[in-house]
Amino acid sequence: MNLTEKNRTTVGIYGQQYTIIGTESTSHIREVASIVDAKMREIRSNNPSLDTSKLAVLTAVNTVNEYLKLKEQYELLIKNFNN
Numbered sequence: 001m002n003l004t005e006k007n008r009t010t011v012g013i014y015g016q017q018y019t020i021i022g023t024e025s026t027s028h029i030r031e032v033a034s035i036v037d038a039k040m041r042e043i044r045s046n047n048p049s050l051d052t053s054k055l056a057v058l059t060a061v062n063t064v065n066e067y068l069k070l071k072e073q074y075e076l077l078i079k080n081f082n083n
Contacts, residue, residue: 004023005023006021006022006023007024007025007026008020008021009021009022009026009029009030011029011030011033013033013036014036014037014040014041014044014055018033020033039059040055040059043055043058043062
């Protein structure tokens, strides 16, 4: 598949169906959706009174927080590797 080719994949996230269009493989898109769904369910289990909008925002905040921590760890590893 060429990089400009787009895949259309329908996934379920937290009981809703979404069609995601992107250049990543269908399996990658499904994996991302699965992780988002699991994270939303995890947060919901700890905060059962959250409405879906707040749950989605908290999921995004948690995910970006995890991303930034991993990015910092990666940068530290690269720095230590290059020294």
